[in-house]
Amino acid sequence: MKETNKDKDMELSFKALGAGMFMGTAVLYMAIGGLFAMISEGDFYYHVSFAYLIQGMIVSMASSIMWMVCFGLIKSWQFLARYLLLFITIVTLSGGSMLIPFINSTDGHFVWIISNLISTLAFGTAVAILSEKQLKKTGARSVLLWELK
Numbered sequence: 001m002k003e004t005n006k007d008k009d010m011e012l013s014f015k016a017l018g019a020g021m022f023m024g025t026a027v028l029y030m031a032i033g034g035l036f037a038m039i040s041e042g043d044f045y046y047h048v049s050f051a052y053l054i055q056g057m058i059v060s061m062a063s064s065i066m067w068m069v070c071f072g073l074i075k076s077w078q079f080l081a082r083y084l085l086l087f088i089t090i091v092t093l094s095g096g097s098m099l100i101p102f103i104n105s106t107d108g109h110f111v112w113i114i115s116n117l118i119s120t121l122a123f124g125t126a127v128a129i130l131s132e133k134q135l136k137k138t139g140a141r142s143v144l145l146w147e148l149k
Contacts, residue, residue: 010068017127018057018064024119025056029112036111052112055100059093063120066090071131079132086128090120 030046037044066089070082077085094117098109134140
């Protein structure tokens with residue numbers, strides 16, 4: 001089966017969104033950890049375990065793929081229904097992450113999972129709103145991040 005430019009663009013777009021979600025997770029984790037350390041006058045070691053990185057990449061990419069499905073492939077549903085499907089998927093992925101033994105056995109796992117949930121929801125919501133604004137403005141649905149203005 002021949003891959004078209006549109007398929008390659010969609011793949012690049014979901015990878016870019018997933019990378020943004022993952023980057024947001026890491027930055028938010030460091031910020032929350034630093035804030036907790038400042039408030040509690042304790043120490044916070046600015047390191048991220050390998051298990052967190054793997055979990056963050058998997059959840060970010062899965063959330064990004066679900067965003068593509070909800071806002072690119074499902075065209076007949078209303079915005080709220082598609083957004084709720086995306087929201088439920090992201091919450092389920094984050095909740096399921098708590099069952100992974102490597103994540104649950106290290107210190108700070110709850111802060112990481114909350115950071116991951118917040119960043120994926122923030123990126124997913126922002127891009128979903130931009131996608132719907134683009135649809136109303138131009139009449140064309142697009143899931144390509146660089147076309148959303």
